[in-house]
Amino acid sequence: MAQGTPDTSHVWLVMLKAMRALTRYAAAGIECTRLGDSDFRVLEVLLHKGPLPVNTIGPIVDLTPGSISVAVDRLVAKVLVSRVESAEDRRVRIVALTPRGKDLIVPAFRKHAGQMKKVLSELTRRSFVLSKWPEESRQAR
Secondary structure, three states, X not given: OOOOOXXXXXXXXXXXXXXXXXXXXXXXXXXXXXXXXXXXXXXXXXXXXXXXXXXXXXXXXXXXXXXXXXXXXXXXXXXXXXXXXXXXXOOOEEEEEOHHHHHHHHHHHHHHHHHHHHHHHOOOHHHHHHOOOHHXXXXXX
């Protein structure tokens, strides 16, 4: 390996550690909502995309069909979302934020986004360029 060229396995480990640290930091900020990570992600998607079929939400938030059903059941029980039959297809269930769900997720997401912006603002454009593959780093210098 040429001198100054990052070892790809080392770069991967550094990125993994950074992601774990960021995930822990994000989780700590989400705890104040008394929601788990998956429930927070479901509410966040509904906040930004509006009402969606259950089977559409799962892949967006990285949950299996069984897990998204359980998550939606939990959120319905807390009256944070509603679940209704689709007017076009009775097999489809549409999930939407309730006013209570919106009241919870709007300030929680605003806080979360601010925390993530603060953490990521510490990284400069040069940090991103230098963390890419060696040939791209050399071109940026």
